[in-house]
Amino acid sequence: xxxxxxxxxxxxxxxxxxxxxxxxxxxxxxxxxxxxxxxxxxxxxxxxxxxxxxxxxxxxxxxxxxxxxxxxxxxxxxxxxxxxxxxxxxxxxxxxxxxxxxxxxxxxxxxxxxxxxxxxxxxxxxxxxxxxxxxxxxxxxxxxxxxxxxxxxxxxxxxxxxxxxxxxxxxxxxxxxxxxxxxxxxxxxxxxxxxxxxxxxxxxxxxxxxxxxxxxxxxxxxxxxxxxxxxxxxxxxxxxxxxxxxxxxxxxxxxxxxxxxxxxxxxxxxxxxxxxxxxxxxxxxxxxxxxxxxxxxxxxxxxxxxxxxxxxxxxxxxxxxxxxxxxxxxxxxxxxxxxxxxxxxxxxxxxxxxxxxxxxxxxxxxxxxxxxxxxxxxxxxxxxxxxxxxxxxxxxxxxxxxxxxxxxxxxxxxxxxxxxxxxxxxxxxxxxxxxxxxxxxxxxxxxxxxxxxxxxxxxxxxxxxxxxxxxxxxxxxxxxxxxxxxxxxxxxxxxxxxxxxxxxxxxxxxxxxxxxxxxxxxxxxxxxxxxxxxxxxxxxxxxxxx
Amino acid sequence: xxxxxxxxxxxxxxxxxxxxxxxxxxxxxxxxxxxxxxxxxxxxxxxxxxxxxxxxxxxxxxxxxxxxxxxxxxxxxxxxxxxxxxxxxxxxxxxxxxxxxxxxxxxxxxxxxxxxxxxxxxxxxxxxxxxxxxxxxxxxxxxxxxxxxxxxxxxxxxxxxxxxxxxxxxxxxxxxxxxxxxxxxxxxxxxxxxxxxxxxxxxxxxxxxxxxxxxxxxxxxxxxxxxxxxxxxxxxxxxxxxxxxxxxxxxxxxxxxxxxxxxxxxxxxxxxxxxxxxxxxxxxxxxxxxxxxx
Numbered sequence: 001x002x003x004x005x006x007x008x009x010x011x012x013x014x015x016x017x018x019x020x021x022x023x024x025x026x027x028x029x030x031x032x033x034x035x036x037x038x039x040x041x042x043x044x045x046x047x048x049x050x051x052x053x054x055x056x057x058x059x060x061x062x063x064x065x066x067x068x069x070x071x072x073x074x075x076x077x078x079x080x081x082x083x084x085x086x087x088x089x090x091x092x093x094x095x096x097x098x099x100x101x102x103x104x105x106x107x108x109x110x111x112x113x114x115x116x117x118x119x120x121x122x123x124x125x126x127x128x129x130x131x132x133x134x135x136x137x138x139x140x141x142x143x144x145x146x147x148x149x150x151x152x153x154x155x156x157x158x159x160x161x162x163x164x165x166x167x168x169x170x171x172x173x174x175x176x177x178x179x180x181x182x183x184x185x186x187x188x189x190x191x192x193x194x195x196x197x198x199x200x201x202x203x204x205x206x207x208x209x210x211x212x213x214x215x216x217x218x219x220x221x222x223x224x225x226x227x228x229x230x231x232x233x234x235x236x237x238x239x240x241x242x243x244x245x246x247x248x249x250x251x252x253x254x255x256x257x258x259x260x261x262x263x264x265x266x267x268x269x270x271x272x273x274x275x276x277x278x279x280x281x282x283x284x285x286x287x288x289x290x291x292x293x294x295x296x297x298x299x300x301x302x303x304x305x306x307x308x309x310x311x312x313x314x315x316x317x318x319x320x321x322x323x324x325x326x327x328x329x330x331x332x333x334x335x336x337x338x339x340x341x342x343x344x345x346x347x348x349x350x351x352x353x354x355x356x357x358x359x360x361x362x363x364x365x366x367x368x369x370x371x372x373x374x375x376x377x378x379x380x381x382x383x384x385x386x387x388x389x390x391x392x393x394x395x396x397x398x399x400x401x402x403x404x405x406x407x408x409x410x411x412x413x414x415x416x417x418x419x420x421x422x423x424x425x426x427x428x429x430x431x432x433x434x435x436x437x438x439x440x441x442x443x444x445x446x447x448x449x450x451x452x453x454x455x456x457x458x459x460x461x462x463x464x465x466x467x468x469x470x471x472x473x474x475x476x477x478x479x480x481x482x483x484x485x486x487x488x489x490x491x492x493x494x495x496x497x498x499x500x501x502x503x504x505x506x507x508x509x510x511x512x513x514x515x516x517x518x519x520x521x522x523x524x525x526x527x528x529x530x531x532x533x534x535x536x537x538x539x540x541x542x543x544x545x546x
Numbered sequence: 547x548x549x550x551x552x553x554x555x556x557x558x559x560x561x562x563x564x565x566x567x568x569x570x571x572x573x574x575x576x577x578x579x580x581x582x583x584x585x586x587x588x589x590x591x592x593x594x595x596x597x598x599x600x601x602x603x604x605x606x607x608x609x610x611x612x613x614x615x616x617x618x619x620x621x622x623x624x625x626x627x628x629x630x631x632x633x634x635x636x637x638x639x640x641x642x643x644x645x646x647x648x649x650x651x652x653x654x655x656x657x658x659x660x661x662x663x664x665x666x667x668x669x670x671x672x673x674x675x676x677x678x679x680x681x682x683x684x685x686x687x688x689x690x691x692x693x694x695x696x697x698x699x700x701x702x703x704x705x706x707x708x709x710x711x712x713x714x715x716x717x718x719x720x721x722x723x724x725x726x727x728x729x730x731x732x733x734x735x736x737x738x739x740x741x742x743x744x745x746x747x748x749x750x751x752x753x754x755x756x757x758x759x760x761x762x763x764x765x766x767x768x769x770x771x772x773x774x775x776x777x778x779x780x781x782x783x784x785x786x787x788x789x790x791x792x793x794x795x796x797x798x799x800x801x802x803x804x805x806x807x808x809x810x811x812x813x814x815x816x817x818x819x820x821x822x823x824x825x826x827x828x829x830x831x832x833x834x835x836x837x838x839x840x
Contacts, residue, residue, distance in 0.1 A: 056745060058741060085747075086749055088747070089744065090746035094745065094746075102738040102739065103742045106835065106836070107834060116743075116746060116748060117746050120747050120749065152837070154836070168746055
């Protein structure tokens with residue numbers, strides 16, 4: 001380590017009046033040294049992103065720094081003018097954002113947008129700018145740099161776009177790199193590549209990296225130092241070894257306790273139970289009609305898929321984006337019409353049923369979606385939304401209300417929530433309400449489509465526990481769709497691994513983890529972050545110190 | 547696509563003759579005997595089957611021959627060619643005025659929402675939308691032509707004659723362009739890629755003009771095309787107020803005199819302009835936004 005690059009001292013950022021707290025960040029002190037990766041960890045609303053934006057002088061206008069210093073290479077960022085900030089940004093300090101899909105301007109080519117960094121900070125001639133840009137594209141391992149150079153953002157995938165943003169950040173060898181949840185929106189194999197790129201950067205360029213994340217496995221993968229934040233305050237900081245293996249603060253312990261373990265210890269026997277759902281050779285093919293000299297094509301979104309689900313069983317469907325897992329679920333529920341195949345529930349074929357009878361068939365199979373914010377109607381009370389399902393199926397309202405009261409208790413909320421509106425609940429609470437709503441019509445099968453992906457880890461853990469409890473109590477069967485193997489490991493009995501529209505592997509979760517058969521499954525498992533870290537047994541540690 | 551729309555429009559403008567009643571009766575005038583009507587019907591070919599009449603009319607129209615105006619006793623094409631120039635100049639000036647005023651005002655308003663500039667721009671927009679064109683035109687004439695004597699009140703003899711009509715016509719289109727620019731800029735300035743550009747250290751002015759404006763102006767282009775079409779056909783009021791003898795004024799005359807061939811030709815030409823400008827807007831937008839290119 002050759003010295004401190006960034007030193008934040010007693011930083012306090014005020015929130016506009018009327019919020020649930022007065023400071024977004026309070027009295028925060030952190031240092032980042034050369035060649036050091038410092039991870040700032042916390043759940044949503046902890047102030048970790050605000051810290052990174054304050055360092056870049058990119059805070060939204062509504063937020064004001066009320067005290068503290070941010071010393072970068074010897075000068076206080078907070079005392080500089082906007083023009084001085086522009087000189088530093090992209091040059092000495094650079095930032096990578098969470099959402100690669102929207103981080104690039106749709107109107108300009110990727111090459112143009114990378115070159116703009118050189119254009120803004122140097123007087124390099126055009127030819128040299130282009131040569132440097134092509135070299136950067138090679139460095140971030142983009143295939144065919146000249147083609148990518150002339151491409152527009154919408155022609156690239158999310159992972160590729162994130163690499164473009166990284167290329168921009170690296171263009172002028174900044175001494176500080178700030179990455180705000182850089183891999184959260186990406187698939188696990190892409191995440192692994194980008195994390196290894198960070199490690200390489202630390203080694204080859206000696207830059208200090210401040211990485212903001214909510215994922216302890218990512219921390220374990222790359223961090224030298226860890227800062228844990230809760231509600232705008234640093235509750236614990238130390239070396240990665242200290243914080244990961246011997247956490248002191250109760251909140252840190254709670255977060256680490258919520259980290260999904262990689263394997264299940266309690267294998268359940270389900271093979272002898274009766275089948276509730278059988279899917280036979282289900283396929284979905286999209287036809288793209290001919291246009292402007294291009295011949296018509298057929299795209300197989302789902303190749304013949306067959307599996308069955310037994311009573312009380314939880315079957316995980318795991319795959320990365322574009323693997324066909326969403327298509328499978330939608331075809332199964334007839335939200336889209338499958339091209340061929342059968343979906344048997346109770347001896348009836350959903351795939352062939354006439355549209356008019358779908359409503360009654362769907363009663364047996366209910367779904368909980370990914371986004372807890374978008375899937376409740378903001379203008380109707382929770383009670384109204386819960387009873388709607390059963391009332392549609394002819395249950396008297398009073399009786400449905402009685403069941404709603406039971407269910408909100410089961411999902412551990414009070415009866416009074418039935419009179420409230422969705423905006424009065426947090427993401428985790430909303431997801432519990434969505435689960436209650438799905439259970440209102442007493443389905444046999446519950447489909448959870450990335451149902452915990454949008455939640456913070458501690459909330460995620462609670463919702464998973466709740467789902468398992470409800471499943472066992474009501475004898476439900478569950479289809480659990482996720483991109484996250486670690487989450488699947490916590491709740492599933494069996495797992496199906498999908499890749500490119502095809503089921504490549506199926507087996508008991510323990511077996512798939514311990515002895516993966518298909519190369520893709522092996523790749524997926526190898527890409528999981530934090531494998532070198534064995535989550536500590538918290539009960540064996542000395543008592544927590546707040 | 548555009549060609550198909552143009553063909554449909556030509557059929558509709560042809561059919562207009564029959565929507566207004568029997569054209570032969572209309573031409574013959576009141577108190578005409580059935581013999582005279584029959585003679586006119588034969589003379590103008592109204593006794594032939596409709597598809598034949600349409601194809602005949604279309605074939606002539608494609609060669610620029612729209613027949614003779616019964617009121618002006620002149621070939622329609624000559625009549626229109628004379629007037630179209632004035633209307634075209636006025637339309638181009640009007641839309642340029644609207645864009646040159648509306649877009650910068652929208653950008654300024656978006657840079658500081660709810661500031662004094664934003665409020666002032668909103669005020670101008672509301673006033674522009676509320677004042678009828680003829681009234682605004684008269685005020686300008688009283689002020690600049692009668693009282694100050696700087697500009698002529700009417701006529702198209704020199705460039706001076708176009709100043710006031712341009713302001714009247716352009717001002718009417720300004721508010722919508724300004725509001726759309728403002729809304730687009732506010733949305734774009736809050737987007738992730740603007741944040742990326744700032745994080746790269748791009749200078750604020752370049753962020754505004756290179757990164758933000760290009761994205762924000764895309765819907766404005768489509769709107770301007772619609773308004774341009776509207777100005778060409780709908781400058782009747784402005785042309786009347788300033789006694790500019792343009793195509794709008796001619797349209798008004800031909801409607802009031804029941805001059806069918808002129809009406810037909812004008813409707814067809816206005817519609818074709820409209821289609822042309824919409825097409826031009828699509829081309830321009832595809833150039834601005836690569837996602838719209840196939």
